[in-house]
Each structure stands twice: as C-alpha cells, then as structure tokens.
Amino acid sequence: MLVTHSTSPRGGMVHTLALAEALHDLGRRVHLVTQGDRLFRPTTVPHTVLPAPARDGTLTDRVFASIDALTGALGELADGADVLHAQDCIAARAAARVRAAGAPVSVVRTVHHVDDFTTPALVSCQREAIIEPDRVLVVSEYWRRVLHDHYATESTVVPNGVDPDRFPPISPERRAEMRTRVGASSGRGDRFLFLAVGGVEPRKGTHHAFEALGELVRRMAHPPMLAVVGGHSFQDYAPYREATLAALPGLGLTLGEDVVLLGTVSDDELGAWYRSADALCFPSVKEGWGLAVLEAMAAGLPVVAGDLPVFREYLLDHHDALLPRSGDSAALAASMMEMYADTALRRRLVAGGLNTAGRYRWSASAQRHAAIYDEVRATRAPAVRRG
Structure with missing residues (x-):
C-alpha cells in the first residue's frame, strides 16, 4: 500500500502515482491511499482518496489533524496489506501508528528531502518519521548522506523515474x-x-x-x-x-x-x-x-x-x-x-x-522497489521503535 498525504500534483504525489502504476504493470498488488479532492489525473491503479482535513488553525494543527485522519483510515484499509510505503512524514507517522497498534505491517518510507522546520512540534514529527520506519529509501546519494550524518539512519538510494509517454508532442x-x-x-x-x-x-x-x-x-x-x-x-x-x-x-x-x-x-x-x-x-x-x-x-x-x-x-x-x-x-x-x-x-x-x-524509467524504479518490499517481508520481525 502506497500512502501520501495529498493529491496535489507536486513531486511526492507525482512520484507516488507513477510508482504505483509501474508496480501495477509489473503485476504487483498495490493500493494507493491519499487525502484530498481527487487524483490529479486518471489511473487504473486501485486507490482510495480520503477527505482532507480542514485548513483551519496553524500549520502544526493541520499536520497533526492530517496524521490523525490518515491513521484512522489506514487502520481500516490496511487489512490484508503487509507493507505500508509512506511518501512523506505525515503518511509515515500515520503508518507507524498503525503498526504500533498491532497491525502486522512493515513501514517503508521514502524521504524525498528534509524540510527546514523551525516549529518544535514539526521538527520532532519529521525526525520521528525518519527514524520510525522499518526501511528508509531516498532518491539521491546526497540525501542518503544527510540521513546518515544527521539522523543516524541508514537508507537505500532508489532514483526517480519518468514516463516518456506522459507528455506527448502537441500540434x-x-x-x-x-x-x-x-x-x-x-x-x-x-x-x-x-x-x-x-x-x-x-x-x-x-x-x-x-x-x-x-x-x-x-x-x-x-x-x-x-x-x-x-x-x-x-x-x-x-x-x-x-x-x-x-x-x-x-x-x-x-x-x-x-x-x-x-x-x-x-x-x-x-x-x-x-x-x-x-x-x-x-x-x-x-x-x-x-x-x-x-x-x-x-x-x-x-x-x-x-x-x-x-x-x-x-x-x-x-x-x-x-x-x-x-x-x-x-x-x-x-x-x-x-x-x-x-x-x-x-x-x-x-x-x-x-x-x-532515457536512463531513468519508472519501470526500473518499480522493479527495485518490488525487490525491497520482498526483502522487508523476508526480514519482518516484531517492530521495535528506534530513537
């Protein structure tokens, strides 16, 4: 199950949807879960779009409201899933809560980058979302070094991809x-x-x-x-x-x-x-x-x-x-x-x-992700919180 906190067509959501489709094309069972109004483009991948929390209050309020909403929904949707792959810190915190509540799932997290938060609650939230998952992925060597040096977290580099047919020529x-x-x-x-x-x-x-x-x-x-x-x-x-x-x-x-x-x-x-x-x-x-x-x-x-x-x-x-x-x-x-x-x-x-x-295709990225999911399943053990 791939999880992200927003349907907004930004890098994280674009990555998540493209990866889900490439995994689906490989014959892997995949379900996409996100929050918002609707996906930014049609897809044949099974998916659930949850209502986004109201944009009331501070950024801190909205972050924790989003985590709470995702946690509740994932607790119901995760039945039958063995890997929750979170694409952002909000989704990662929610997935870790579902695991902590006893769901037999492993949490994989892709860290696309680390935000420069100054609000203590958000700094803590981001840190926990990096150290809690069972397996952490990054999209570049630079961020692998950052996580190692600043968070004492080992991660695996899996580059992004592109679909050459997504944006065809126009008249x-x-x-x-x-x-x-x-x-x-x-x-x-x-x-x-x-x-x-x-x-x-x-x-x-x-x-x-x-x-x-x-x-x-x-x-x-x-x-x-x-x-x-x-x-x-x-x-x-x-x-x-x-x-x-x-x-x-x-x-x-x-x-x-x-x-x-x-x-x-x-x-x-x-x-x-x-x-x-x-x-x-x-x-x-x-x-x-x-x-x-x-x-x-x-x-x-x-x-x-x-x-x-x-x-x-x-x-x-x-x-x-x-x-x-x-x-x-x-x-x-x-x-x-x-x-x-x-x-x-x-x-x-x-x-x-x-x-x-041409050297970066979602099909290759999906194959690497699928192999990592298999590794996570093979090494699953009772989750122990780190940090």
Whole structure:
C-alpha cells in the first residue's frame, strides 16, 4: 500500500502515482491511499482518496489533524496489506501508528528531502518519521548522506523515474495557442518563454528567477518572459509569495506581462507547457531529486537548473543542462542569457537531456522497489521503535 498525504500534483504525489502504476504493470498488488479532492489525473491503479482535513488553525494543527485522519483510515484499509510505503512524514507517522497498534505491517518510507522546520512540534514529527520506519529509501546519494550524518539512519538510494509517454508532442496550433495565452506570441512577435514549475516558494528559488529575469529585461531590447506553473502546498508560503511578487516592480518586471502566474494546472496542460516553452528555469535551492527537470528533458525542453548536489548526481553542465551556481541570481541570469542566445546550445541540451531521461524509467524504479518490499517481508520481525 502506497500512502501520501495529498493529491496535489507536486513531486511526492507525482512520484507516488507513477510508482504505483509501474508496480501495477509489473503485476504487483498495490493500493494507493491519499487525502484530498481527487487524483490529479486518471489511473487504473486501485486507490482510495480520503477527505482532507480542514485548513483551519496553524500549520502544526493541520499536520497533526492530517496524521490523525490518515491513521484512522489506514487502520481500516490496511487489512490484508503487509507493507505500508509512506511518501512523506505525515503518511509515515500515520503508518507507524498503525503498526504500533498491532497491525502486522512493515513501514517503508521514502524521504524525498528534509524540510527546514523551525516549529518544535514539526521538527520532532519529521525526525520521528525518519527514524520510525522499518526501511528508509531516498532518491539521491546526497540525501542518503544527510540521513546518515544527521539522523543516524541508514537508507537505500532508489532514483526517480519518468514516463516518456506522459507528455506527448502537441500540434503546432496548440503550441501557438498556449504561447499566445501568456503573451509569448503576439502581433509584436515572439518572446523567448522560460517555464518555472513549482510555484512561488522559497525552496524553488523563485526570487532568484525574478531577479535574474529583471537583469535581462534591463539589458535586452527583446527580453524573455517567465511563466510559473504550480504552487499549491500543504505549507503556507503566503508571506514569501507576497513579498516576492511585491518586489517585481522594483526589478523592472510587470506581473502578467514579464511574469505570468498559471497556478495549478491539469496534467495535460502541464505537458502542453513543457512542449510550448523554450526552456525550463528551475533554480531550486533545495530538492530531493527534481522531477520537473526529468519531465522537461523527456519532453524535449532544455533546462537551466543549478549546481545542487542532487542535480550533479545525474546532470552534467553544458551537456544535458546548464548548472549555474545555486542561489546566485547573477549566475542564473548569465545562464538564462546563454540559453536564450545560443540556438546550437539548446539543440545539444535537448539531445543530451533526452539521453539522460532515457536512463531513468519508472519501470526500473518499480522493479527495485518490488525487490525491497520482498526483502522487508523476508526480514519482518516484531517492530521495535528506534530513537
């Protein structure tokens, strides 16, 4: 049983649904459990979508309400399941409670990344969700080292994957319509369109993207523009979002013209944006893996990311992506300018990106997960809480 706390089409949920489908294709019995309104795209995998707790109270209140709701539901749904695979700290705490109540299950947890919580209750919750599971997985070597060094927890690296057919090519007419919608194509000609995925959030380095774009707008007669997809998160980034957007005029940028916010979009529309933009701008300052990078490359979109350790594990600068110094707006501006100006470079990055994406498939990830589940079953013993 794969468990995640939200149906929002962010990295954790995208990972969970894709993995569930790949396991299902292998003939493995799998059930997906999540909280929210509905899955962000249809699936043939058996699944249960639980009502999400009300967004009342503080973040701490919402986290514990979500854990309580998942615990109660899993206690009923877990009958017949022997492995509960949690994809986030909320799901992991709920799964561990079900195990502690006597259910004959093992808890597997994938740690995609570790959040920088400051609220003591949330720091404790995250720590317990790392040390309680019977088996911990990570998606990169960087996070394996973090868990070892900071949590004394051993983990196994199982990389993410991508479905090459998830975002198929679109017609020239639809591409033109998408670009016209954001003003990248008009009677005044085309503007180079950078796409950002993940919303306006601190972890996504959005202010660096805005600062870099502002530099290009000041320097260029025909500057590029930026369209931002996504943004719904369990956490409240409203203060950061408001401050970052309020800074746009001072950067020489106009919201709705130089920067367009698209919000949460359907899976089909996300694919159309990957196919309609000219490059991905992904200046995250923290990532577990960066699924949007793999998705963009699989859709033939060249990528500007950053030199985060997780990116350097599978990307090579100027081969399959541009990797300026992370957190450096000036370096990002230089790479965005290079991407804009060099058509031959974009062609090389597309070719390199397609080759890199081809090395990571959900089918291979599912086979590794299935083997781990078998190992967990073979070594199951009465659960002993650690930490």
